Amino acid sequence: MIKRRVHVAAAAVIRGDGRVLIARRPATVDQGGLWEFPGGKLAPYETGFEALKRELSEELGIQILRAQPLIRVHHEYADKHILLDVWQVREYEGDPYGREGQPVRWVEVDDLTSYAFPAANLPILRAVALPQEYLITAEEPDDAVFLDRLERALKEDNIRLVQLRAKGLDDAAYQARAEKTLELCRRHGAKLLLNADPEWLQRVDADGIHLTSARLMELKRRPVPSDKWLGASTHGEEQLNQAGQIDCDFVTLSPLAPTPSHPEAVTIGWHDFQQMVEMAAMPVFALGGMTRHHANQARAVGAQGIASIRDFWRNDS
Numbered sequence: 001m002i003k004r005r006v007h008v009a010a011a012a013v014i015r016g017d018g019r020v021l022i023a024r025r026p027a028t029v030d031q032g033g034l035w036e037f038p039g040g041k042l043a044p045y046e047t048g049f050e051a052l053k054r055e056l057s058e059e060l061g062i063q064i065l066r067a068q069p070l071i072r073v074h075h076e077y078a079d080k081h082i083l084l085d086v087w088q089v090r091e092y093e094g095d096p097y098g099r100e101g102q103p104v105r106w107v108e109v110d111d112l113t114s115y116a117f118p119a120a121n122l123p124i125l126r127a128v129a130l131p132q133e134y135l136i137t138a139e140e141p142d143d144a145v146f147l148d149r150l151e152r153a154l155k156e157d158n159i160r161l162v163q164l165r166a167k168g169l170d171d172a173a174y175q176a177r178a179e180k181t182l183e184l185c186r187r188h189g190a191k192l193l194l195n196a197d198p199e200w201l202q203r204v205d206a207d208g209i210h211l212t213s214a215r216l217m218e219l220k221r222r223p224v225p226s227d228k229w230l231g232a233s234t235h236g237e238e239q240l241n242q243a244g245q246i247d248c249d250f251v252t253l254s255p256l257a258p259t260p261s262h263p264e265a266v267t268i269g270w271h272d273f274q275q276m277v278e279m280a281a282m283p284v285f286a287l288g289g290m291t292r293h294h295a296n297q298a299r300a301v302g303a304q305g306i307a308s309i310r311d312f313w314r315n316d317s
Helices: 048-058 109-112 119-129 145-154 172-189 196-203 212-216 237-245 267-280 290-299
Strands: 003-013 020-024 039-041 063-076 078-095 102-105 133-136 163-165 190-194 208-211 229-233 250-253 283-288 304-307
Touching: 003 020, 003 048, 003 063, 003 119, 020 048, 020 109, 039 048, 039 145, 048 063, 048 078, 063 119, 063 290, 078 119, 078 163, 102 109, 145 172, 163 172, 172 190, 190 229, 196 208, 208 212, 212 229, 212 237, 229 237, 237 250, 237 267, 237 283, 250 267, 290 304
Parallel strands: 003 078, 133 163, 133 304, 163 190, 190 208, 208 229, 229 250, 250 283, 283 304
Antiparallel strands: 003 039, 020 102, 063 078
């Protein structure tokens, strides 16, 4: 049986206080009664952005001033293949309301998981909850220097997602640094993931685990609870597929471009990166040679944002 292909444009409309607008599907339609991000099917010859503007005007009575791509989600149902083309909308005119009689609600990002959404929306929930920048800590032996540079990134760059990567430390030193890092991240409202075996969450109550690609490929199921974040390092389609199989919340995909430390490495390049991100089952951070100057380009090809060590871990005083 050839499945119907349905292309839908949807929006994560976010207001100034950070709340996200969701709407309830009518009881009479497919998956009625579930909550969703506003939007609808593309009309013939419409682009995703054109459809988004039309749908939000018809459904919510607002006019989009500016929008950014957030994520594209492919999902297989029994009778159809759906592509959700999702945009983040922070700038708009008008006061959103249910023009078609549908209930709408402004919800805190952390409360979105309390609502019942269609299965295809799970990657969107993750993308909405994640920031656009992911800091990976540098191999810094001195604790005082490490904490000073991390705090500057949290305060000055507003970093809200941190991976503690410290391969040069033994277990005792890593645990001590993890506890100090967690306290600092909590103080600034940032999430901390440990680049370590998942069992480390029993020692340090961090917000999640970031798997190395080797550890990722060894797993057969998700190794952390659903209330903890699970990230992974990937370098190609096989690892991206594995990340989807074990239900990772997000991944980094690298190396996208040459880096000063590995200038001769074979890189993915923007074209292949976009192709892999398109079919990924979760948000993807671009890693490898990335700086803030690449952020918009990364988002334009489907990435959640950029991950970096050197661009967030500055040595200037």
